[in-house]
Amino acid sequence: MFDTTLRDGAQFEGISLTVDDKLRVAEQLDRLGVRWIEGGYPQANPRDAEFFQRAPSELSLETAELVAFGSTRRPAGKVDDDTTLRALVDAGVGTACIVGKSWDFHVTQALGTTLDEGVAMVGDSVAFLRGEGLRVFFDAEHFFDGYRTNPEFALRVLEAAAMGGAECVVLCDTNGGALPHEVQAATADVVAHLDVQVGIHTQNDGGCAVANSVAAVLGGATHLQGTVNGYGERTGNANLMTAIPDLELKLGITCLPEGRIERLTSVSRHVAELVNLPPHPADPYVGSSAFAHKGGLHTSGLGKAGGATYEHIDPAVVGNHTRVLVSDLGGRAGMAMKAAELGVELDGAAAAALTDELKRREALGFVYEAADASLELLMREAGGWRQDLFSLEGYRVTTYHRHATRGGTPIDDDDEAMVDTEASVKVWVGDERLVAIGEGNGPVNALDHALRTALNGRYPALARIHLIDFRVRVLDSSSTTGAVVRVLVDSTDGEHTWTTIGVDSNIIEASWQALVDSIVYGLVHAGA
Numbered sequence: 001m002f003d004t005t006l007r008d009g010a011q012f013e014g015i016s017l018t019v020d021d022k023l024r025v026a027e028q029l030d031r032l033g034v035r036w037i038e039g040g041y042p043q044a045n046p047r048d049a050e051f052f053q054r055a056p057s058e059l060s061l062e063t064a065e066l067v068a069f070g071s072t073r074r075p076a077g078k079v080d081d082d083t084t085l086r087a088l089v090d091a092g093v094g095t096a097c098i099v100g101k102s103w104d105f106h107v108t109q110a111l112g113t114t115l116d117e118g119v120a121m122v123g124d125s126v127a128f129l130r131g132e133g134l135r136v137f138f139d140a141e142h143f144f145d146g147y148r149t150n151p152e153f154a155l156r157v158l159e160a161a162a163m164g165g166a167e168c169v170v171l172c173d174t175n176g177g178a179l180p181h182e183v184q185a186a187t188a189d190v191v192a193h194l195d196v197q198v199g200i201h202t203q204n205d206g207g208c209a210v211a212n213s214v215a216a217v218l219g220g221a222t223h224l225q226g227t228v229n230g231y232g233e234r235t236g237n238a239n240l241m242t243a244i245p246d247l248e249l250k251l252g253i254t255c256l257p258e259g260r261i262e263r264l265t266s267v268s269r270h271v272a273e274l275v276n277l278p279p280h281p282a283d284p285y286v287g288s289s290a291f292a293h294k295g296g297l298h299t300s301g302l303g304k305a306g307g308a309t310y311e312h313i314d315p316a317v318v319g320n321h322t323r324v325l326v327s328d329l330g331g332r333a334g335m336a337m338k339a340a341e342l343g344v345e346l347d348g349a350a351a352a353a354l355t356d357e358l359k360r361r362e363a364l365g366f367v368y369e370a371a372d373a374s375l376e377l378l379m380r381e382a383g384g385w386r387q388d389l390f391s392l393e394g395y396r397v398t399t400y401h402r403h404a405t406r407g408g409t410p411i412d413d414d415d416e417a418m419v420d421t422e423a424s425v426k427v428w429v430g431d432e433r434l435v436a437i438g439e440g441n442g443p444v445n446a447l448d449h450a451l452r453t454a455l456n457g458r459y460p461a462l463a464r465i466h467l468i469d470f471r472v473r474v475l476d477s478s479s480t481t482g483a484v485v486r487v488l489v490d491s492t493d494g495e496h497t498w499t500t501i502g503v504d505s506n507i508i509e510a511s512w513q514a515l516v517d518s519i520v521y522g523l524v525h526a527g528a
């Protein structure tokens with residue numbers, strides 16, 4: 001397993017890693033147990049060079065070794081004064097991976113040289129690095145396109161790398177357009193032809209990067225390059241989070257040290273945090289939706305005979321877990337399973353009644369799969385529970401926009417438009433009536449302040465509950481400003497986060513519903 005998240009992954013649009021980020025990603029890769037970590041292109045930029053300088057003292061790798069990436073010498077150049085090759089030697093690692101062209105079209109057009117010189121660039125460069133004491137892997141760029149149009153030249157390039165001392169020639173589908181059957185056949189041909197290890201590196205332009213990696217392994221490749229979450233140039237690389245379990249769990253080919261595959265989900269999500277990209281829910285094996293069941297027929301089967309009915313593996317094997325989603329596409333069985341997941345007791349009659357109520361609400365625009373906290377409150381109510389923390393008598397919100405000009409004339413020289421919002425809330429706690437006013441930078445903020453002021457001192461846990469996100473979606477945009485809106489609010493108590501929902505044609509009322517659910521849920525879970 002050769003991970004190139006820090007090199008090819010860094011070529012993904014939207015990723016820009018600091019040296020500290022790169023060190024943290026390398027720690028995660030080592031935690032997962034890959035054999036090789038391609039740390040970057042030391043000649044390309046000061047960040048990658050600094051990574052290789054700092055890594056020996058700041059990383060203590062247990063299973064992985066660092067590899068430095070570069071290219072062959074320039075056409076008609078000399079290996080001794082080639083800055084890329086020198087940077088690889090100076091990177092201070094034991095292994096280099098260099099890329100060279102194996103498609104005749106690229107040699108003549110992109111490099112602007114002859115095919116013989118193209119072959120010499122590869123052989124000379126590998127031999128130079130070997131002479132400097134490095135182990136060398138050779139990435140044969142555009143191998144499958146080259147093999148399709150001029151197999152004799154493509155194989156000559158691989159031979160030159162092998163003769164120069166490369167211990168692995170890596171067949172690259174650089175444009176990502178190959179299909180599995182051709183990758184498998186070409187790989188098998190190379191394996192039969194050469195005496196060195198053969199590897200595979202695929203891009204995902206045809207959506208086949210993982211399939212092509214698996215096909216190459218079936219064709220005899222024993223070195224697989226890929227990235228965490230499939231990050232990489234353009235549409236990305238082979239996603240190791242998919243390829244590793246495909247190979248280990250489906251084909252019985254060991255990729256990681258014993259006991260590491262169960263770290264797959266946590267490493268995937270941790271690296272997503274480090275590169276600052278949201279994890280993709282539908283990613284196989286590690287995505288949050290990978291084992292999330294929504295259809296009523298599915299959840300019913302799952303409830304009767306367990307995960308094997310609708311899950312291709314036990315999610316725990318890759319560190320993930322089963323989730324049940326309730327929606328208007330589900331029935332009683334899914335509702336009962338979701339209640340059990342949330343720790344709410346719901347008998348059959350209550351589950352059936354709530355299923356009908358939920359379908360009615362979803363028709364109005366509620367989506368409970370996105371708002372587990374509001375769903376839990378609904379379930380509790382279906383089981384006979386009533387929240388007695390507070391009840392609303394009424395609220396009022398006013399926003400005053402005072403313009404900076406009057407009749408086109410500024411009111412005074414430095415006056416700017418002012419928008420003030422004030423809310424008043426009247427609630428009952430038991431038989432005590434509480435009235436409070438709150439100011440805010442908008443209606444929801446003002447209502448939140450007013451409600452907290454009214455409840456001040458009653459529930460100390462309220463101080464720990466904060467809103468962290470607020471999303472509004474217009475549900476019937478044809479009604480323009482009269483449309484129904486859906487508000488989702490994310491909240492936290494510093495330890496857990498939860499999501500609540502409100503739907504109404506009045507955005508303030510929808511927000512109020514989500515706000516109240518958020519506070520009630522937070523207080524109930526704090527034991528208030």
Ligand SMILES: CC(=O)SCCNC(=O)CCNC(=O)[C@H](O)C(C)(C)COP(=O)(O)OP(=O)(O)OC[C@H]1O[C@@H](n2cnc3c(N)ncnc32)[C@H](O)[C@@H]1OP(=O)(O)O
Pocket residue numbers: 008011041043044045071072073074075099100101110111141174233
């Ligand atoms: C398939 C892959 O993903 S390979 C990795 C691709 N990743 C990157 O390119 C990221 C890092 N790259 C860089 O920072 C820069 O491109 C550098 C530092 C490597 C080179 O920068 P520059 O010298 O300014 O060259 P520039 O980027 O404009 O062009 C690339 C040069 O490399 C040459 N080149 C391309 N492939 C190879 C190769 N396999 N061996 C030697 N030279 C090559 C090109 O012909 C071009 O040379 P030219 O300037 O004489 O036309």
Ligand SMILES: CC(=O)C(=O)O
Pocket residue numbers: 008099139140141142172173174175201203
């Ligand atoms: C080397 C590489 O990243 C490629 O050929 O796609």
